[in-house]
Amino acid sequence: MSSMSSYAPSASDKFAFGVWCVMNRGRDPFGDVTRRPIDALKAVRGLAERGAWGFEFHDNDIFPIGASAARVRRTMSELKKIMRDTGIRCCSGTTNLFYHPVFKDGAFTSNDPKVRAYAVQKVMNAIDLAAELGAQNFLFWGGREGAEVDFAKDPVVSAKRFRDALNFLCAYVRQNRYAMTFTIEPKPNEPRGDMYLPSVGNALAFIATLDKANQKMVGVNPEVAHIKMAGLNPYHEFAQAIEAGRLFELHLNDQKPVRYDQDLAFGSADLKECFFIVKLMVDHRFDGIKAFDCHPYRTEDEDGVWDFVERNMRTYKILEEKVHEANQNRELCALLEEIRAGDKAFDGLYRRFTPAAARKLKGIRFDPDRLARGRKLAYEKLDQLLTELLLGVR
Ligand code: GLT
Ligand code: MN
Numbered sequence: 084m085s086s087m088s089s090y091a092p093s094a095s096d097k098f099a100f101g102v103w104c105v106m107n108r109g110r111d112p113f114g115d116v117t118r119r120p121i122d123a124l125k126a127v128r129g130l131a132e133r134g135a136w137g138f139e140f141h142d143n144d145i146f147p148i149g150a151s152a153a154r155v156r157r158t159m160s161e162l163k164k165i166m167r168d169t170g171i172r173c174c175s176g177t178t179n180l181f182y183h184p185v186f187k188d189g190a191f192t193s194n195d196p197k198v199r200a201y202a203v204q205k206v207m208n209a210i211d212l213a214a215e216l217g218a219q220n221f222l223f224w225g226g227r228e229g230a231e232v233d234f235a236k237d238p239v240v241s242a243k244r245f246r247d248a249l250n251f252l253c254a255y256v257r258q259n260r261y262a263m264t265f266t267i268e269p270k271p272n273e274p275r276g277d278m279y280l281p282s283v284g285n286a287l288a289f290i291a292t293l294d295k296a297n298q299k300m301v302g303v304n305p306e307v308a309h310i311k312m313a314g315l316n317p318y319h320e321f322a323q324a325i326e327a328g329r330l331f332e333l334h335l336n337d338q339k340p341v342r343y344d345q346d347l348a349f350g351s352a353d354l355k356e357c358f359f360i361v362k363l364m365v366d367h368r369f370d371g372i373k374a375f376d377c378h379p380y381r382t383e384d385e386d387g388v389w390d391f392v393e394r395n396m397r398t399y400k401i402l403e404e405k406v407h408e409a410n411q412n413r414e415l416c417a418l419l420e421e422i423r424a425g426d427k428a429f430d431g432l433y434r435r436f437t438p439a440a441a442r443k444l445k446g447i448r449f450d451p452d453r454l455a456r457g458r459k460l461a462y463e464k465l466d467q468l469l470t471e472l473l474l475g476v477r
Contacts, residue, residue, distance in 0.1 A: 099374040101141075101374065104375065108120055131165070133392050145158060175374065190205075218263060253265065253300055266302050267301065282315060283323055303329050332374060333360075351394075361399060
């Protein structure tokens with residue numbers, strides 16, 4: 084065991100889970116449920132007992148569609164009592180805009196204005212509930228925003244409809260003085276044949292088209308599995324969001340590339356890749372919400388569900404320790420220094436354009452052959468050193 088700790092999670096980790104992950108009963112498109120339901124309140128209490136800092140929820144995970152006001156109040160006060168007793172917080176809320184058949188062809192992007200209006204009203208109500216529970220963020224995963232039949236929906240029109248909804252909802256949050264950000268969660272497909280806003284880049288570009296007053300409050304919460312479904316690299320996708328100042332929340336899990344949405348536990352498919360995700364968060368001091376959004380295997384019973392909850396956080400903590408080891412490892416540091424070295428005189432030559440800077444740069448005589456030979460890039464050695472460190476033989 085490590086010098087650092089027992090890998091127990093603490094509040095500063097900001098680990099959270101979707102209650103829906105714990106409530107998941109193992110149903111998939113080919114098979115029925117495989118375990119008994121755990122209700123939302125029990126899920127929240129169980130998460131708190133295992134050291135999670137926060138939980139997130141869809142409106143209907145806790146409050147069914149059509150629930151009476153009295154029932155909503157009763158559940159609210161039970162939930163708040165659990166939060167007070169255990170210290171767990173509600174970090175994010177979201178709206179289920181995908182399960183009910185009314186959303187079969189989209190919510191914000193449905194062709195039917197009445198469905199779109201219902202969707203936005205449903206989100207306003209969900210925002211009120213989340214705000215009452217103290218949520219700092221509100222998620223937008225466009226589960227049904229997309230198409231199979233491209234003839235039916237104009238994607239340009241869909242983008243405008245999506246924008247109108249978000250602009251309206253941002254203004255709603257401000258009007259109510261809720262201290263709440265929004266995040267968009269990209270996904271390339273499933274359940275739709277193709278979904279709008281399929282990648283981090285798409286979402287960032289879309290955010291830049293929102294009303295100026297709203298742009299600051301909207302970021303992204305990319306999910307590892309969704310990124311890998313598109314065959315992209317989560318380390319790079321998260322990095323772009325960090326660089327844009329738009330990474331407000333993570334959805335952590337794991338996934339084999341270019342397959343259906345597997346929602347595997349963090350670190351269960353590609354440990355090395357997960358190491359780099361954790362490294363990015365450590366190196367760039369990510370201080371946002373780290374939510375695990377994945378499902379226990381269908382084979383698990385209730386005990387297995389809690390094993391699943393614990394393993395996600397534990398793997399993250401172990402990888403975090405490996406990151407610190409790697410960042411301090413003398414051989415790795417020496418190699419990196421060599422790899423990243425260079426003639427400082429050339430640094431920043433074109434950071435700011437001036438005619439003089441352009442003249443200066445044009446006047447330099449480069450010898451590309453010599454430049455290519457100039458430095459040793461011992462990447463085989465670098466990668467092997469890291470591999471051995473991860474395997475615990477260094
Ligand atoms: C759904 C999806 C997740 C989203 C959730 C938020 S629900 O399970 O697969 O990735 O984050 O609506
Ligand atoms: Mn997710």
